[in-house]
């Protein structure tokens with residue numbers, strides 16, 4: 240068992256930190272003010288090779304999950320909201336294309352998505368269907384040359400900025416629950432689509448959008464994967480994206496932790512620095528230990544994924560532990576800053592809010608426990 244990070248990855252991370260310093264950090268306060276991530280940031284990320292999927296010999300190819308973990312964790316330690324916009328594009332939208340897209344679709348859309356020129360999102364959730372992924376109401380009716388989509392997707396990250404959405408809909412209403420859904424690649428400029436950006440305080444500056452479909456025509460060759468397999472396909476995508484969202488969540492904890500420790504070393508109370516109170520030193524040690532434990536679990540999930548093994552249990556354990564840890568770390572960190580932590584513009588303010596969002600994306604803590612239980616009970 241080798242726990243060391245391969246040398247090429249550490250060198251790449253040095254380059255990534257420089258990339259963020261140039262392309263994100265100086266602009267971030269404007270993005271938060273405007274609640275918008277400019278499209279050229281995605282182009283810079285894609286062309287820099289910082290997405291988890293890239294072109295190798297003209298084919299969509301996945302980088303090592305461990306490399307992506309390091310990138311996402313670093314990005315989220317500065318801005319969990321920018322990290323989630325990247326995740327929605329790469330680990331939801333583009334991953335659907337990578338796993339289930341035809342050669343033609345990959346060629347037509349995948350290549351520009353890898354370069355960050357075409358942006359993607361994935362919409363499964365509706366007002367009636369979040370944890371209960373299969374309980375969607377959106378319909379897809381077979382018509383001459385394609386499908387007509389009707390319904391509303393409720394909470395879609397990148398729904399506003401994306402060009403393409405991966406959408407699940409009922410294609411076979413009379414079929415059993417596990418054969419009713421299909422998955423489609425939808426051009427969001429199509430007639431009949433109406434998008435409304437929702438007002439939120441978490442994961443800024445990414446957008447959360449409701450997308451309404453009224454008789455939206457989708458060509459037949461834009462069906463992703465197999466008709467009737469939409470549920471299995473979307474669950475598979477969520478298993479994949481649980482690994483990067485765990486990294487994102489850990490990065491959220493790391494970002495708050497680093498700010499708080501720096502503050503504890505400076506802030507004087509009762510004549511000495513906060514860090515010199517043994518109570519605070521013990522809290523720092525305790526939380527650091529928990530972050531390391533969550534990180535090891537994420538590395539284990541990456542290792543299972545990279546070696547082609549079943550990684551569902553590891554992915555859910557990683558998500559569960561990283562959310563639990565990040566909740567504790569970020570509220571502790573905000574507390575350490577005292578009153579100033581409630582001011583919206585203060586850098587610490589966003590972190591506890593962003594963990595709140597992390598706990599919902601790719602399955603709540605209850606959903607992770609369901610997966611963990613299902614996986615472990617097989618062996619008893």
Ligand SMILES: Cc1cc2nc3c(=O)[nH]c(=O)nc-3n(C[C@H](O)[C@H](O)[C@H](O)COP(=O)(O)OP(=O)(O)OC[C@H]3O[C@@H](n4cnc5c(N)ncnc54)[C@H](O)[C@@H]3O)c2cc1C
Pocket residue numbers: 327360361362363364366367368369370371394395396397441442447596599600601602603604605606609
């Ligand atoms: C910021 C943000 C971004 C999002 N982005 C996307 C996106 O890009 N695409 C997309 O499709 N969706 C997205 N979502 C939706 C997200 O996936 C759902 O919110 C999440 O799955 C929870 O579903 P729900 O909101 O319907 O809550 P519910 O499913 O109604 O859950 C309510 C409560 O019930 C609990 N619960 C669920 N199942 C069980 C059970 N079996 N036993 C006991 N308790 C249970 C849950 O843990 C929760 O506490 C996003 C949500 C947010 C907040």
